[in-house]
Amino acid sequence: MSTLEQFRQQTRAWLEANCPDSQRQPIVKEEQIWGGRRRTFPSADAKLWFERMRDRGWTAPEWPSEYGGGGLNPEQAQILQEEMQALGCRPPLYEIGLWMFGPALLKFGTEAQKAEHIPKIVRGEIRWSQGYSEPAAGSDLAGLKTRAEDKGDHFLVNGTKIWTTQADKADWIFCLVRTDPNAPKQEGISFLLIDMETRGVSTSPIQLISGESEFCQTFFDDVVVPKENLVGEFNQGWTVAKELLKHERKLMSIMGAMAEREEEDLRHLAKRYIGVDEQGKIRDPILRDRVTRHLMQSGADALTNKRLYQLLEQGQAEPNLPLIMKYVSTTEVQRKDELLLAILGNRGLSWHDDEFSDGEKRTVQNWAYNKAHTIAGGTSEIQLNIIAKRVLQLPG
Ligand SMILES: Cc1cc2nc3c(=O)[nH]c(=O)nc-3n(C[C@H](O)[C@H](O)[C@H](O)COP(=O)(O)OP(=O)(O)OC[C@H]3O[C@@H](n4cnc5c(N)ncnc54)[C@H](O)[C@@H]3O)c2cc1C
Structure with missing residues (x-):
């Protein structure tokens, strides 16, 4: 054996x-x-x-x-x-630390930083959040303005981050900050780790369309950050940022596959709400066609993802290919949500009414929540731009 x-x-x-x-x-x-x-x-x-x-x-x-x-x-x-x-x-x-920050820290962190933070992530002792986006810097991330001034023995941070997932529950945040306002955009950025309990850090939750409040605006007012919390080289945080984004997009590209068990629910739901013909098939041929297409697509995505990541591990794939999978997978999740609503019919009209079961409410809430997947981690339009430029090498 x-x-x-x-x-x-x-x-x-x-x-x-x-x-x-x-x-x-x-x-x-x-x-x-x-x-x-x-x-x-x-x-x-x-x-x-x-x-x-x-x-x-x-x-x-x-x-x-x-x-x-x-x-x-x-x-x-x-x-x-x-x-x-x-x-x-x-x-x-x-844990965000597990999916995104840890892999980047293992690559760019000092020995002391790894010894301090990695075991706590593995043991689930520390919760991390991601401080990248700002009110005027999302897709154009390198336009970020949160400032970290070098004060000799520490940095002084001022500014605000937005859409910071679970910042109100997090213990630490990894942040992109501007350390040289005069350098070309991507060259004046550093990557800093900030304890959320530091004086001057505060959060304000933002409510989502689904009724949940998963993310916040996070404020930094004269926050003192020790020098040893700088990851990677001073002014070279963009390199760390890109490594981390690779892991975030990888995570999002496998969302469809992670929901594999739900695919069975889809079939059951369709049979329950639409009914079956004498052969036991979903009665409505158009919905049957849509269910079949979705099951084939998500099955193919899962296999393609698996193959792609095996090739990437062996250094045999173009490193930007996961962007295609992020785009395809998040789009398919939304297609499935539309399909589920079509199956539920009138029962999919609300999640506020007591008349609806928990499962029905969750399906509708997911439909609203999953709209975020084609925005978070870089919007679909931005993924398509990068794929066109870097993977397909199309002219600008
Ligand atoms: C659920 C969720 C969780 C998130 N969590 C975090 C987090 O924890 N930490 C964090 O830092 N950020 C987080 N974000 C923010 C996310 O990274 C940004 O929303 C995303 O990068 C888009 O930026 P923006 O919202 O500023 O939109 P904008 O950049 O303002 O874009 C608006 C629209 O314009 C389009 N657009 C912009 N530029 C171009 C272009 N060049 N070509 C074509 N179209 C373009 C976009 O595709 C989009 O449709 C989260 C977002 C969501 C939805």
Whole structure:
């Protein structure tokens, strides 16, 4: 038996023995475990599952074991993911630090920065937020104005960030700040880490169309930041920023695949709300056609993503290709939301009325919330611009 096959068998046996039954149900938003100083658990089982995975380093399977990660190679990590999916195991931890900041810090951080922050991310002890966008700098991110002045032994930060996801719940924020206002836009930016408890940092939540309030405007008024919180070179934060965005877009490109289990719900829902013909097929041929198209597209996306990331790991793919997957995958998620609403018919008209079931309300809320996917992490228009320029090398 090959070593990888052996690893698969051991992994499957461990997951079967250690993942409580309740943690093998599809995850709902309210039961996600987010890291942080104020971390809470929805149930004893959820806590147990989180702790078992954390102790194996499997909250961050591919990160080096010296910082508490799992130390798995890409093939082993893929096997772990497949086995978790096969058993329906819930992800043990949700964290921006895990998905975006950690990989960039592992690449650009000093030894001291890695030793300080990486183990806390793996162990779900610190929650991070992302301070990139500003009221006048979203797509044109390099136009950002939040200023960090070099005061000798510290930086003094003034300005504001916007759309900062969960900044009101975060412990730390990684920020892009302007450190040289006279340099060309991308060359006068640095990457700073700021403890949200520092004097002068405040947040103001913004309500979303779905009724949730997931993000904030974040203000910095004369915030003193130690020099050792600079990641990468002074004025070279754009390089760190781009590395981090790669991971954010990778995360968003696999959203369709992450929702794989929901695809079954789609079929059931269609049969329940639309009814079936004598052969057991969805009765309405147009909706049947749309459901089939969506299932084929999302299946193809999941396979393409898998192939693409294997090629990227081996350095055999053009590094901007994940942008195509981010664009395709987020567009398909929205197509599916439209399809779900069409299936629900009148039952998909509201989420405020008691007459509607929780599932129906969630479907409509997701339809509203998922509009954000083609904006967050860079809008679809911007992805298409970059694909045209960098991947297809089309003239400007
Ligand atoms: C749910 C959600 C969570 C987010 N979380 C965070 C976070 O945690 N931290 C953070 O820093 N930011 C976050 N963002 C912000 C996100 O990165 C920005 O919204 C995004 O980059 C777009 O910027 P903007 O909103 O300023 O839109 P704008 O840049 O003002 O764009 C407005 C419209 O113009 C179009 N447009 C702009 N420039 C061009 C161009 N050159 N060519 C063609 N079309 C163009 C855009 O595509 C868009 O349709 C989040 C956003 C969302 C929706």
